[in-house]
Amino acid sequence: MVTAATGWDPQQYLRFAGERLRPALDLLARVALEAPAHVVDLGCGAGNITAILKRRFPAAEVTGIDGSTAMLEKAAVAAPDCQFVATDIAAWTPESAPDLIFSNAALHWVGGHDVLFPRLLSMLAPHGVLAVQMPAMHDAPLRRKQLEVAADGPWASVLRGHVSARDILTAGEYWDLLRPHAASLDIWETTYLHPLRGEDAVVEWAAGSSLRPFLEPLTPELQVGFRRAYADALRPHYPPRADGTTLLPFRRLFLLAEA
Numbered sequence: 001m002v003t004a005a006t007g008w009d010p011q012q013y014l015r016f017a018g019e020r021l022r023p024a025l026d027l028l029a030r031v032a033l034e035a036p037a038h039v040v041d042l043g044c045g046a047g048n049i050t051a052i053l054k055r056r057f058p059a060a061e062v063t064g065i066d067g068s069t070a071m072l073e074k075a076a077v078a079a080p081d082c083q084f085v086a087t088d089i090a091a092w093t094p095e096s097a098p099d100l101i102f103s104n105a106a107l108h109w110v111g112g113h114d115v116l117f118p119r120l121l122s123m124l125a126p127h128g129v130l131a132v133q134m135p136a137m138h139d140a141p142l143r144r145k146q147l148e149v150a151a152d153g154p155w156a157s158v159l160r161g162h163v164s165a166r167d168i169l170t171a172g173e174y175w176d177l178l179r180p181h182a183a184s185l186d187i188w189e190t191t192y193l194h195p196l197r198g199e200d201a202v203v204e205w206a207a208g209s210s211l212r213p214f215l216e217p218l219t220p221e222l223q224v225g226f227r228r229a230y231a232d233a234l235r236p237h238y239p240p241r242a243d244g245t246t247l248l249p250f251r252r253l254f255l256l257a258e259a
Contacts, residue, residue, distance in 0.1 A: 019194045023252050024049045024104040026190070027133045028056060030256055036060050036099030038125070041082075043089045043106020047075025050082050053102060060099075065092050066106075090116060097125040105209075105252075108134040108165045114177060121181055124259035132255040136189060138167040140251070141237035142206060149230045150214050155222045162217065164210040174255055182257040194248040200231040201246045202238045 039057055041050040044064030054062045062082040064075050072084050085092075089103075090110035101120055110116065121130050137143050143164065150159040169177075171187045179185050196205060207215070211230070215223050240246050 019192070019196075019250075020105065021048065022192065023133050023190070023254075024052070027104065027131055027254055027256075028052065028102070030186070030254075031100065031102070031129055031131050033057075033100055033129055036128075038094075038096060038098045039063070039100045039102065040065060040094065040098045042092065042101055042103040042120075043109070044075055044084070045071045045106070047071075047078035047082070047084070049102070049104050050075060050084075051079035053100075054079055054082050057100075065089055094123055097123060097128065099125050099128045101128070101130050103132045105133060105135060107132060108168050111166050113169055113174075117174065117177055118181055121178060121257055121259055126259060127183070128259045130255070130257040130259070134168050134253050135165070136168060136251045136253045137210075138165075140249075141234060142202060142248070142250075143210060145230060145233040145237075146206070146211060146214055149226065149233055153225065153229055155218055155226055158217050158222070159214055162213055164213045168253060171253060174253075178255075178257050182259070184256075184258045186254075186256040188254050189251060190254065191249050191251045194250055196246045196248055197244065200234075202234050202248055203227060203231045205248060206230075 036057055037060055039053050039060045039062045041053055041062065041064040044050045044066045045068070047064055050062060050064040062079070064072070064079065064082055064084045065087060066072050066075070066084070067086065067088050069086060072086055075084055089106060090112070101124065107113070107116070124130060146164060150156065150162065171189060175185065175187055196202065198204065203211070215226060218226060238246050238248060
């Protein structure tokens with residue numbers, strides 16, 4: 001299977017900026033480093049987390065890494081006192097060993113975690129920290145229905161073989177991968193209950209991230225039809241509450257490994 005080439009829309013992604021920011025703050029709160037010299041935001045996106053990392057570690061050299069030019073343009077504005085590098089986050093190699101590699105909701109877009117995660121840990125300076133947060137939603141209707149709708153409709157031939165963010169490993173598999181190489185390792189999962197407002201709010205959430213690879217190859221007419229079919233498929237799973245709020249349970253996996 002192949003992943004469709006995608007271009008990030010910073011405005012759509014940041015529509016739910018507060019909800020997307022909260023897990024990053026929860027992860028950062030568990031990073032015990034006091035004065036790292038070199039911090040990397042791997043998959044920095046629009047730079048809102050990069051700016052927070054710079055405020056948390058003002059003396060550090062903070063570098064954001066991302067493959068999206070549109071996102072990096074926003075990032076340069078959001079964190080003007082940080083450096084940014086446009087490159088494939090899966091192939092990135094630092095020029096010098098970072099004290100902290102921080103990655104929020106990015107590494108589920110790349111595969112080969114059995115090789116990638118030990119490699120990232122090996123890049124750290126002594127006692128450096130790898131801090132990662134990823135959605136663990138591959139079994140949720142939000143993600144399952146994308147594949148089901150893609151396979152059945154006038155868009156099916158265009159989308160054949162296309163996938164979105166990749167399935168991640170289990171917590172136990174990450175433990176087995178990293179524990180032999182880590183001085184310490186902490187892995188946990190949290191399910192956030194996001195209260196969303198507006199019509200088909202879960203579709204709007206997905207449109208900023210996992211839905212993009214399915215929409216981008218389609219003509220405008222097919223995009224409208226696909227979104228309508230996806231919204232119809234989601235409604236039984238994410239019904240609006242009596243006050244009009246739609247609750248989106250969103251499970252995330254967190255990982256802290258010390259070199």
